[in-house]
Every structure is written in C-alpha cells, then in structure tokens.
Amino acid sequence: QNGFITTQGGNLLCSKIIHLVHNNDVRSQISKVLNECELRMYRSVAFPAIGTGQARQSPSKVAGDMLDAIVEFASRGSVQHLKKIKIVIFQTNMLKDFYEGMKKREGSDLSRRESWMSLLKAFFRCKSQATEKKKVILEKKVDLATFQICGESQENVDAAESWIEDLILKEQFENTISDELIANFDDSQIDVLADLQRRKHVTIQLENKLSPPCIKISGISRDVYFVSVEVQKMVQKMKDTEEERSKAELVYNLVEWRYSASNGKFVAFDKLTNMQLEDAKLAKTQHLTVRINKNKYKVDLNTLQGKDDKGKTIIFQRVPKNEGKL
Numbered sequence: 001q002n003g004f005i006t007t008q009g010g011n012l013l014c015s016k017i018i019h020l021v022h023n024n025d026v027r028s029q030i031s032k033v034l035n036e037c038e039l040r041m042y043r044s045v046a047f048p049a050i051g052t053g054q055a056r057q058s059p060s061k062v063a064g065d066m067l068d069a070i071v072e073f074a075s076r077g078s079v080q081h082l083k084k085i086k087i088v089i090f091q092t093n094m095l096k097d098f099y100e101g102m103k104k105r106e107g108s109d110l111s112r113r114e115s116w117m118s119l120l121k122a123f124f125r126c127k128s129q130a131t132e133k134k135k136v137i138l139e140k141k142v143d144l145a146t147f148q149i150c151g152e153s154q155e156n157v158d159a160a161e162s163w164i165e166d167l168i169l170k171e172q173f174e175n176t177i178s179d180e181l182i183a184n185f186d187d188s189q190i191d192v193l194a195d196l197q198r199r200k201h202v203t204i205q206l207e208n209k210l211s212p213p214c215i216k217i218s219g220i221s222r223d224v225y226f227v228s229v230e231v232q233k234m235v236q237k238m239k240d241t242e243e244e245r246s247k248a249e250l251v252y253n254l255v256e257w258r259y260s261a262s263n264g265k266f267v268a269f270d271k272l273t274n275m276q277l278e279d280a281k282l283a284k285t286q287h288l289t290v291r292i293n294k295n296k297y298k299v300d301l302n303t304l305q306g307k308d309d310k311g312k313t314i315i316f317q318r319v320p321k322n323e324g325k326l
Contacts, residue, residue: 030069037082044084059094063101173221175228181238182213248275260315
C-alpha cells in the first residue's frame with residue numbers, strides 16, 4: 001500500500017533495505033522513504049540514482065526530484081532522528097547533473113536549507129574529487145648491492161650466503177597506515193612521499209582503491225619508522241584541517257562577522273576568519289589581529305573597532321543568523 005517493502009540487510013553492511021515499487025514519481029518515492037526512516041528512528045539512509053537504470057529517466061530530472069524531496073524533508077522542524085542522507089552515484093557522468101541540481105537550490109531563503117545544501121555541496125565536491133583523482137604510482141628505484149663470496153668449500157660459501165640473507169631479513173620491516181583521508185592525497189603530498197622514498201631508501205605503495213585506503217612502507221626498520229611517523233603527521237594535518245573547516249562551516253551557519261568597506265557597505269569575512277573572531281569573542285579575548293585586503297587590523301572585540309598600523313579605523317559587525325538559538 002505504501003509503495004515499498006522493508007527487509008533485513010542480509011549480507012549488506014546495513015540494518016534494513018527498503019525495496020521500492022516502480023513509480024515514475026521519484027520525488028514522492030524519496031519523500032516516502034525519508035518519512036519511513038524518521039518514523040522508524042533510523043539514523044541514516046543511502047539512495048542510488050533512482051529511475052536512471054531500467055526506467056531510463058533523465059538523470060537531470062531525477063537529480064532535481066531527489067534533491068527537492070531531501071530539501072523539503074530537511075526543512076521540516078519536526079525531524080529528530082534521521083541525521084545523514086547520502087546519494088550514491090555509480091555513473092560518473094551523472095555527477096554533473098546532481099551537482100548542477102544542487103547549485104540551483106543554493107538560493108533558498110530558509111537557514112535550515114542553507115545548512116543542508118552546504119552539506120550536500122561538500123558531499124558532491126568530495127565525490128567529484130575522488131572520482132577525478134588519477135591513479136598514483138610512486139616510481140621505485142632500487143640501488144643493488146652485489147656480494148661476492150669466496151671460501152674454502154661450497155659448504156662454507158652457502159653458509160656465508162645464508163648468514164647474509166638472514167641478516168638482511170632481520171633488518172627488513174613493513175608497516176601499513178590505513179585511513180580514509182589517504183584517498184584525498186593531492187600532488188604535493190604525493191611529491192612528499194616520493195621524496196621520502198628517495199631519501200630514506202624505502203618502498204612506498206599507495207593503495208588508494210582499497211577500503212580504507214592505505215600506504216605500505218617497507219625497508220630497513222629505522223627508515224620505515226621515520227617515514228611512518230612523517231606519513232602519520234601528514235594524515236593528522238589533513239584531519240585537523242578537515243575538522244577546522246567543519247567547525248568554520250558550523251559557526252558560519254550560526255553567526256556572521258563583517259567589516260565596513262570603503263563604500264560604506266559591510267563585507268562578510270571568510271569562514272575561517274569568521275570562526276577565529278567568534279572563538280575569540282566567546283573566550284572573552286579583548287583583542288585579535290585579522291587580515292583585510294593584505295592589511296593587518298587589531299580588533300577590539302568590546303568596541304568592535306579595528307585599527308591598522310597607520311591608525312586607520314574600521315567598524316566590525318557580529319550578526320547572529322538565528323537569534324533564538326544563540
């Protein structure tokens with residue numbers, strides 16, 4: 001009667017599977033599933049691009065219908081349980097349709113929609129980057145060492161050869177570092193890995209198609225340890241950057257800091273500076289130095305005025321986006 005049947009997840013990595021009866025009204029189907037998930041208190045749900053397979057519906061139309069249903073659902077104030085909605089795109093040629101559909105919906109007036117659309121934007125940006133990422137192969141150059149063994153008998157030569165091989169094997173070590181962020185390594189980070197491999201005479205294998213992606217480092221134990229520490233620092237730096245970006249996005253959805261421009265209008269700060277100003281305000285810090293158009297201004301967070309080295313003064317504003325929640 002509802003147009004769907006719910007079964008157990010079986011061998012899939014999910015608790016439930018909702019099977020939809022074929023219907024060309026994709027928006028209605030998505031809405032029904034979202035409402036069912038909220039009713040059943042499910043925390044997350046993942047959709048494929050419904051209707052673009054055997055039904056052969058237009059990917060752009062499907063993208064619009066799916067996003068409209070999600071935005072409409074997210075805009076309701078009564079949503080309490082369903083926190084994560086994913087659209088999994090297997091066909092890379094459809095990414096553009098969904099991304100363009102999302103872009104068209106960024107102009108909504110509702111603050112809730114803005115925050116949800118920003119999350120969708122981040123999701124599609126990550127999917128697009130991951131899809132376009134080229135396969136990375138670190139060039140392996142090995143300097144060979146040749147041993148010439150001479151002895152009184154073949155038995156002595158064999159014994160010496162076995163001793164050398166055992167010694168080499170004892171010094172060899174392999175370490176694997178796994179993390180989802182490894183899939184997002186860019187060219188500069190790949191260059192760092194190549195430099196570490198060259199300087200420390202280790203072998204580095206970047207397995208970005210595994211789940212989770214990993215980096216395998218093999219060589220002499222002391223060199224493997226050194227390179228492993230450097231790789232972990234790279235991953236941690238990415239985590240810190242990602243957390244800072246997420247926090248800045250959250251703060252931006254709550255409050256916006258602005259400064260007065262020469263034309264008398266107020267201009268919003270970038271999200272990172274916006275977060276730094278808000279953190280300083282909450283910590284009751286009296287002064288904070290920010291950069292505006294390559295000039296440094298010392299901001300008095302009590303009077304909301306800032307001065308540069310030449311004594312020029314500009315006015316700052318702190319504008320809450322949702323008064324009832326601050």
